[in-house]
Amino acid sequence: AFAKLPEGTVETLLKPENLPKLKAILTYHVVSGKFAASKVVKRSFLTTLNGQRIDLKVAQGKVHVDGATVAKADVMASNGVIHVIDEVILPSSANLAQTAIKAGSFKTLVAAAKAAGLVPALTGDQPLTVFAPTDEAFAKLPEGTVESLLKPENKGKLAAILKYHVVAGRVYSDQALQAKSAETLQGERVEISVKGGVAMVNGAKLLKTDIEASNGVIHVIDSVILPPTKTSQATGCPASRLLESAIKEGAELYNAGSPEGCAAVYEVALRSMVELGRAYLPGKSRERITHMLANLPADADDKAWALRKTLDGLYGKIQRAPEGVHENAK
Template sequence: MKKQFLSVAMGIAFLAMATACNSTKTDSSTGDSAAMDTAMADTSMTSKEAGVEVGGAMMVPSKNIVENAMGSNDHTTLVAAVKQAGLVETLSGAGPFTVFAPTNEAFAKVPAATLSDLMKPAMKADLTKILTYHVVSGALKSSDLKDGMELTTVQGQKLKISMKDGKWMVNGVNITIPDVISSNGVTYVIDGVLMPK
């Protein structure tokens, strides 16, 4: 928060100085210069924290996995399921975690009745089992993955990583966006829901 405040303050000071320096120029050149200065300030502020765009929102390393997921329009079903299972606090914790995050489209492939049943309070244990099957302890980037490697999930069973046509997969499900870095781990966007045995 303090870093963001300082960045904004520096940007405002920079714009104020640029406007003062340009005040002796003609109106049209002042407008062009101010627009250019604003664009430069915006670029410098954005470059301080690069991220990955997921579901229309920028996923940034200063936010935890849950905070980033809550910003994604493509992960509203996952966020609702995490809340229903009572896993928000856990996945907001220090971790680190590697999370394979199914999109809304991935959840849409699950029969509607099954998904509806899983979201009932009586099914919390089953929902938790499925969600924790998508989580691995440690922060694994795609550079750490190897074709054929097995990862033990928080749920206890294993996931198998594979590469097909130059693209990573987990249990045969496509990883569509790798290496979404958060403050407490790494997220991989996937196009299917992983079901434990």
């Protein structure tokens, strides 16, 4: 099996500088626990000490492990069992960022990760699970949204959105569906479910799952998902509470596949802010919001994103307002 590798491969792997790569390959051939052939044939995969999974299948009376065939099974040892295979099987050696770049359908995601400063995490040693929106998913956002998020002044907002698509650890699709939810690096949880036979992450459809990388796994989704707002410390300010509640409820509706419902919640919140008056609204916010509400786009997705952008901006201004600005409204 080793002799089948390209000439010089074994010698290269045995060099001290290639020890991590050699270890990754060898641990990809080892599974924790004792699996006799009678158990192996009942499994479709096993998780290796490398962290990645090997695929198992039986065809024409033979057991196949990834691209290799079991030549001899059940060689018993005092601390386990050995199955002899006819090929060296290789784990994915590309990290998450490299895997996304190679796929060619995540150009916007990669550009966004660079702008948000998240590339080190995607190329690091800590395993991560990425729910990756395709370029088409980003293209579904209202015109100008991606360009706006890529601006340096919006780095924090962009990072929060991207982190809402990332979970710590290597989580495969069957594990995610069993768990039903997962905490993201952004701090909030995403919901994983099956609706009408389609696997979903919040309101986004899973298009392809379990794409292996050396430091994690990628699941492809068809939409960008929105994180709810972080709860503020300004619990005494009714305006902050109103906006937090609206953003949370609206994001849940959007992620559940209802941009219309999301837009409706956001619009009601902003109209309520206008009605509350200047005591709650910093600067010329009232005039700007009134103008924006009078010129909303017709498309539900575009409307939801336009309203959310205004809500986020207003919420940030209220949070940054000097203490006492809202005292007349308490």
